[in-house]
Amino acid sequence: MPSPKEKQNQKIDFWTLYEKFKFKVIRHFLLTTIWTIISVFLLLIIDNFISEDAKITNDNYSSLLPEVLQGHFSSLTKENFVLLGVVLVFFYAIFFYFSNLWEEELRVQGGHYVKNQLLDKFRQLPFEEKEKRNKEINILVEFDSGEIGYTWEHLPNHVYHSLLTIILLISMRWEKFSKMDSKGIFFSCFWLLLINIVSFFFTRLVLRNEKKHKKELTKEWAVINKETEKANLIEGMGLTPQYRDKQRKASQKNEKLLLSFNRTKSLNKTIPIYWLAEMFPYLLLFIVGKFSKTKRNLLSMWWIFENFQEIFKCFWEYGEYASSLSRVNYFLSLSEKDDNLQGKILPEKVTIKTINFEKVSFKYQSSSEWILENYTHSFTKGEINHLFGENGIGKSTILYLILGLVKPHKGQIIIVDSQGESYNLHTDINLKYWRETNTAYCSHDNLITEGSTGQRQLANLSQLFATKTQADIFLLDEADNALDQEKKKEFENNLENLARNKLVIYVKH
Known part of the structure; x- marks a missing residue:
């Protein structure tokens, strides 16, 4: 091979x-x-x-x-x-x-x-x-x-x-x-x-x-x-x-x-x-x-x-x-992404306790301005971690960084597990396995093609919770913005229950 x-x-x-x-x-x-x-x-x-x-x-x-x-x-x-x-x-x-x-x-x-x-x-x-x-x-x-x-x-x-x-x-x-x-x-x-x-x-x-x-x-x-x-x-x-x-x-x-x-x-x-x-x-x-x-x-x-x-x-x-x-x-011949396939795979019994952003700076290739600059924040298990704000301030980018889809230009992201072990996300961990097993990501855009926008989002959320039960980190990027008020309330209650045992980051406009 x-x-x-x-x-x-x-x-x-x-x-x-x-x-x-x-x-x-x-x-x-x-x-x-x-x-x-x-x-x-x-x-x-x-x-x-x-x-x-x-x-x-x-x-x-x-x-x-x-x-x-x-x-x-x-x-x-x-x-x-x-x-x-x-x-x-x-x-x-x-x-x-x-x-x-x-x-x-x-x-x-x-x-x-x-x-x-x-x-x-x-x-x-x-x-x-x-x-x-x-x-x-x-x-x-x-x-x-x-x-x-x-x-x-x-x-x-x-x-x-x-x-x-x-x-x-x-x-x-x-x-x-x-x-x-x-x-x-x-x-x-x-x-x-x-x-x-x-x-x-x-x-x-x-x-x-x-x-x-x-x-x-x-x-x-x-x-x-x-x-x-x-x-x-x-x-x-x-x-x-x-x-x-x-x-x-x-x-x-x-x-x-x-x-x-x-x-x-x-x-x-x-x-x-x-x-x-x-x-x-x-x-x-x-x-x-x-x-x-x-x-x-x-x-x-x-x-x-x-x-x-x-x-x-x-x-x-x-x-x-x-x-x-x-x-x-x-x-x-184009360059491929580096998912650090030789990196560590976290044991199944070990859960993620905290994700620490330490002076992280990031900008996209198409932009000359930093979308995140010296960003420092801790996301913890046990409660819903909310990210609010206008479009373009880096909320989705934070999720992309946690997923390992993009990497910081400066600073580092540290993962702390339930046993107190710390890992640099982008240099120590196998990112491919990390995305497939440790994280669950859901966006306002989804792969479901049938039904109204709200129906597709509801089906997408149901599918996520049913198939990603092993994940420790749930990242939700305006995943409920098309739901009616009753469904939104039900979703938020489910999210609060989920956050008791999982690390949840909830992006909302």
């Missing part, structure tokens, strides 16, 4: 995913190798079938087979030749079917793996970083993980299949290729090099444009998410027109950006394949003057060019893939 530091620095790329799905990747590449070899055999049989060189004597059709197979089938009747062809086609179809089936499996599993890595990383971000990145993670999970999942194994496998086809064709037809006119050989090599150079140039442009597009798309989705999450509030405040205009401006900017890239994208798809590659046989005829030996290799050469075209298509896809990979890896 990797250490937390290794896990934090882990990047997503082909080799990361290969290690995760090694057996399935090897299985898929093996299957690709088999059906590629069969496809080359079938092509060469067709090539020999239509070639003038192919001569059938004494009803022996073995001369139509590739030379590598002729040694195994020295004598072949027409019926046997047909049967062999049908068998080859059958196995080609079977292997091709399972190859596509397993490729789709790798796409799905690879995409979900990346998605889970992103969400795990988001869960490990510090409090303020999490607040800042909560819109970005939606786009990364929704779009980029899917792009990586679709492409990560497909691209190398597709390039491998195309290169293997080219190598097999050249090796099996080398004797016939060597008899081509020198002009034909030189022109073929030159034209392949030209297609590669042009494709590389356009791929670089597309990759640069994709990075710009993804950056602007993030901004647009941030605007959309904010409006959809707070739709009723925005409508109630009469701000719908302003948010609509803001979204339209972001959308129009993104649309113009995409349209400005459209010409480059279309040229990238047109020039290497539908112009340079498709023009090849006609220019070859013009260069050599007559086909002669070149004619006999035209089908094989055409197939070689087709596979080069497939490689160029992979270059196009690589642009979007690399852009998504860059964004995902940047997110995965």
